[in-house]
Amino acid sequence: MDAVAPTLLGRVREVIRYKHYSIRTERAYVEWVRRFVAFHGRRHPRDMGAEEVRAFLTHLAVEADVAASTHQQALSALLFLYREVLEVDLPWLLNLARPKKPKRVPVVLSRSEVGRLFEMLDGSHALMARLLYGTGMRLMECIRLRVKDVDFERGEITVRDGKGGKDRHTMLPESLADPLRQHLLHVRALWGNDRAAGVPGVYLPTALARKYPGAPESWGWFWVFPASALSVDPRSGISRRHHAQEQTLQRAIKRALGEAGIVKPASTHTLRHSFATHLLESGYDIRTVQELLGHADVSTTMIYTHVLNRGGRGVCSPLDRM
Known part of the structure; x- marks a missing residue:
């Protein structure tokens, strides 16, 4: 990955720590940003938009067949990237469809x-x-x-x-x-x-x-x-x-x-x-x-x-x- 990516990921970590997010959230968000950038040939997120975000999320849902909770986490990471790190508040961020989590009855032991x-x-x-x-x-x-x-x-x-x-x-x-x-x-x-x-x-x-x-x-x-x-x-x-x-x-x-x-x-x-x-x-x-x-x-x-x-x-x- 080129020199832009480490700088971007470092900025993601910096903002997460400023907002006192947990180390688990930091690791998860950094990994999703890294995968997003790699998926689109290491292009900088500033040069991408709704089409690229939807393509990545579609890939996760259709080809990777991830769970709804994993899909939701990836979306949250990208929203954080654009809103909090890049400070890009674009209208399409609000229109991204969120995956519907299936309703499960909790497992209970007698x-x-x-x-x-x-x-x-x-x-x-x-x-x-x-x-x-x-x-x-x-x-x-x-x-x-x-x-x-x-x-x-x-x-x-x-x-x-x-x-x-x-x-x-x-x-x-x-x-x-x-x-x-x-x-x-x-x-x-x-x-x-x-x-x-x-x-x-x-x-x-x-x-x-x-x-x-x-x-x-x-x-x-x-x-x-x-x-x-x-x-x-x-x-x-x-x-x-x-x-x-x-x-x-x-x-x-x-x-x-x-x-x-x-x-x-x-x-x-x-x-x-x-x-x-x-x-x-x-x-x-x-x-x-x-x-x-x-x-x-x-x-x-x-x-x-x-x-x-x-x-x-x-x-x-x-x-x-x-």
């Missing part, structure tokens, strides 16, 4: 299936899986949990910077209080070893490290689930201790599902679905469940009413009345 799954897990993976099901947290919300956000006295967990950049509270299950305390004893020993070895402190978002210079090395800001080894921060280049990798838990859950004989296409996110569904089955108000999940609109939470354990839409079949 209580007995959840129990069987947990029996096949051990160590920190078992604790993380129980937290996902017991609190309704998303995978990355659990993985990025900091020590200071676990309040044993109040029996609650503060979820920071969740989806949409929002904070919220959820419960700390009583049954997990003691196991979590024991887990944190081992984590504190690891934290102490890092301090003794002079390891740089953990990553803090949005320049908090400059505002509170001692915070990255403090116990409160340390990860509840730290990685076993140091890694290089992709943005700063500093070798430090990051949180545990989500792939390790995902692989452990997948393996445990097979060992438990559960054939449903479940994942770590299924535990969040099961949390919501089982609360509604127990009679909790949907608004309460909405707040615990961090949904902006109750209509998002309403999807769980369609998978309650009462048959199709809670209707008793006429066959059962004979």
Whole structure:
């Protein structure tokens, strides 16, 4: 790729970081811009327009046969490129057709299936899986949990910077209080070893490290689930201790599902679905469940009413009345 592309991609990264987008979004958007430029023979996006964008998106949908969510991500990346990076607000940007996502009923495990799954897990993976099901947290919300956000006295967990950049509270299950305390004893020993070895402190978002210079090395800001080894921060280049990798838990859950004989296409996110569904089955108000999940609109939470354990839409079949 010619000299223009690295300059363009560097500018994309610069704007993304200025807007405090996540590293995941940065990697995804940079990759889509790179593919878009390569698809059109390395032409600069300023020299292209609606026809080229549609051609690329059509290629993804027809020839690459990508999922609707992937197609949507590619479109969002290109909209970001033109609007935020190139500052080109063309009318055709508003007229691009967005792919329609198919409506799916979430996969939910029964209580007995959840129990069987947990029996096949051990160590920190078992604790993380129980937290996902017991609190309704998303995978990355659990993985990025900091020590200071676990309040044993109040029996609650503060979820920071969740989806949409929002904070919220959820419960700390009583049954997990003691196991979590024991887990944190081992984590504190690891934290102490890092301090003794002079390891740089953990990553803090949005320049908090400059505002509170001692915070990255403090116990409160340390990860509840730290990685076993140091890694290089992709943005700063500093070798430090990051949180545990989500792939390790995902692989452990997948393996445990097979060992438990559960054939449903479940994942770590299924535990969040099961949390919501089982609360509604127990009679909790949907608004309460909405707040615990961090949904902006109750209509998002309403999807769980369609998978309650009462048959199709809670209707008793006429066959059962004979």
